[in-house]
Amino acid sequence: MVRKTLKTLADFEQLKKGQTIFVSNGEKEPPKHHTRKHKTWSLRNYKGFVHHFTFSGGRYELAVDSTGNSVMVNCYGIDQCTFEIEA
Numbered sequence: 110m111v112r113k114t115l116k117t118l119a120d121f122e123q124l125k126k127g128q129t130i131f132v133s134n135g136e137k138e139p140p141k142h143h144t145r146k147h148k149t150w151s152l153r154n155y156k157g158f159v160h161h162f163t164f165s166g167g168r169y170e171l172a173v174d175s176t177g178n179s180v181m182v183n184c185y186g187i188d189q190c191t192f193e194i195e196a
Contacts, residue, residue, distance in 0.1 A: 113196040121162050121169060124194070128159045130173060131193040 112131065115121055124130070134153045139146040157175035164170070171192070 111196045112193040115192040115194065118164060118169075121164070121171070121192075124159045124162050124171075126159055126161065129156065129195055130159050130171075131156050131191075132173060133191045133193070134189070135191060 113120075115124075132153070132155055136150060136154065138154070139150055141147055155175050157173035160172035160174045162169070162171050
């Protein structure tokens with residue numbers, strides 16, 4: 110599976126509702142036996158589905174459905190989080 114990193118506003122605007130997206134803050138995955146650290150990591154690094162995307166006031170807002178409930182992921186710069194889709 111090849112992944113494409115979303116880097117520009119045009120990349121985000123081409124997202125489709127229901128498309129698989131991978132969200133990461135760049136941290137390495139801790140060992141699974143460190144359950145509290147791993148749980149915290151998994152809240153910031155996960156696979157989900159695009160619900161919607163908007164851009165306003167210099168801020169990207171991407172709603173990602175990861176567990177059946179919509180979870181809002183707010184990033185003020187695309188350098189703070191990495192978003193990837195299956196290419």
